Amino acid sequence: MATTMSDVARAAGVSVMTVSNVLNGKPRVSAATRQRILDLVDELGYEINLSARRLRSDRTGSIGLIVPRFDHPYFGELAAQLSRLLAATGRHLAVEQSDASKEAELAALSMARLQTYDGVILSVVGLDHDDIDRIRPSLPVVLLGEQNMPRRFDQIHMDNVEGARLATAHLLERGARHVVLAGGGDEGHASMMTLRTRGWRAAHEDRGAALPPAGILTLEEFEMDCARVRVRDRLRDDPSVDAVFAITDQVAVGAMAGIRDAGLRVPQDVQVVGFDNLALARHVTPALTTIDPENAWIVEQAVALLDRRIDDREKDPEHLVSPVRLVERGTTRPR
Amino acid sequence: MATTMSDVARAAGVSVMTVSNVLNGKPRVSAATRQRILDLVDELGYEINLSARRLRSDRTGSIGLIVPRFDHPYFGELAAQLSRLLAATGRHLAVEQSDASKEAELAALSMARLQTYDGVILSVVGLDHDDIDRIRPSLPVVLLGEQNMPRRFDQIHMDNVEGARLATAHLLERGARHVVLAGGGDEGHASMMTLRTRGWRAAHEDRGAALPPAGILTLEEFEMDCARVRVRDRLRDDPSVDAVFAITDQVAVGAMAGIRDAGLRVPQDVQVVGFDNLALARHVTPALTTIDPENAWIVEQAVALLDRRIDDREKDPEHLVSPVRLVERGTTRPR
DNA sequence: CCTCCAAGGTATATCGTTATACCTCGGTCG
DNA sequence: CGACCGAGGTATAACGATATACCTTGGAGG
Structure with a gap:
């Protein structure tokens, strides 16, 4: 035909x-x-016919980005930056969701699909060590995110502990007495959540401050919805809370809505700091103080790592830590 | 190996x-x-090896979604819904950006890449008729968005005129005298922008209201940034403006920030209505009144259309119009 | 005049699957 | 007891590209 x-x-x-x-x-x-x-x-x-070309020669010019959720702005922004960078070398990005479908059959197909790319950048949030370990070494892969992943892979992670520490320290420094952590918890392994929780703890220790009682608000999902309800309820029960460190910007935006639902003001009554520095963060009111994970750096390094791996599949894996930075805006009080 | x-x-x-x-x-x-x-x-x-399977048998179980921008939350939400729906039938979604790279060579490759999917859902915002017309008829495709596309394709568009009319009518009804349109304009053909602009006009005509002078704020991009600046400047120059119909929710969020930059309050001084009903819309403060494009319906129909087309490639193309609905929240004043 | 070479090409095997047609049993039925 | 059948399986030829090795020219150089 x-x-x-x-x-x-x-x-x-x-x-x-x-x-x-x-x-x-x-x-x-x-x-x-x-x-x-x-x-x-x-x-x-x-x-x-790219299938034929790939079958014979292993080149398609496509790179895959696997994310946990399509509808999470962080990954949208990451994808956009990645796409731009890859375009410079004539390559193309396709984004897929890592359906955590526990049906073995579908999971197997997902693995197989990865092989259709020249290389894959894999955000491993929410995936477990063994799933990842099943990836064939012949496929160039860069891991993004969690830290408890097989060492044989090239990987980049954010400095989650440091970011959370900066955020929390900033709140304490600006006079907060009871900084609750929205979306915290300890999963045992070094997940994003565990690490940011650790940073929140560390900031308190650094200043010899006590953790607030029941200071961790656990969340089903890092979504605005859950965060909003959780924060609102907590503030109604406990007027001592005067700051929220939100584990992501989305949670922060939800928290801000929850604070207002409780009849309180940001930042006069309750200060807020997020994490991610989404485009959105600058445009909510007041603008969100947050931690910038330097996405541009991450994306650049991810591509560089992938290219080095494509070039030499036997090379030693590299593990990079991305810098973080506090961006001060309107949800925290001026000094 | x-x-x-x-x-x-x-x-x-x-x-x-x-x-x-x-x-x-x-x-x-x-x-x-x-x-x-x-x-x-x-x-x-x-x-x-999916390349081999596809080469021989034309099945990969992957559907492609092509969007104009990865970092636009509307498409993130669309992708997430689509992905969920496709998973029910054991299929998988990959999202790509239609790089408007005008380099013919790259464009050709992009076309070729489409053939690696069992079917493609293509958001045609920002693409032109002739680009689309180059797609081979053998590939099942559903078009989403603009209305001036080759008739031979199955397609779904929002009722842009009606949505814009509802939004504008709502503002006028709530006492607005000067409703400016942020992100409007007339591109000549029936683009999303042109149609929503038409709806804004129509609502004024319906009530015999005059359009405000220089009522259309054109925007380079439908982004929070540009909208914010543009709206702020306009309000500073022209205190008569008491309402903004924003062409998208993102523009609306930018507009809200701009309104505050100008020292005015939402909705007391300036009312705002958006379009898209993003998840975000419920969580900004005040919550955004907006037009809901019934994404669930769109996604469902898109898959149904695609399946019918996969089933019978000769069938007559179908053109569907999705319903729209006003969602009243806090950026407009109560009756 | 012969050798050699580069430029411009070609023939063929191959990548990993699947569709098609066929083959070989042991049993069943009339 | 022979014909037939279905269950369970196999051999082979595609699918559309690329890697490899080779082939043909028309000169240039000796």
């Missing part, structure tokens, strides 16, 4: 290899032939 | 076809053999 390379070759009166060579910019073709073939490609509307 | 089907077959002492049959749930295999093969698949860590 569809036009193939042979169709083009036949029309041009050459062999398929010549067409292939033209399309891949290989040298052994005269200028005249090259042009004739390019014209025919246009005329016939020929499109290369 | 990687384990192939022959490796499994050899290990099991059967032919590749038997392995293939097992993996595809075909009937002619004894239970014992089936189990033996499944065990070996596990043991050898075999993963099917």
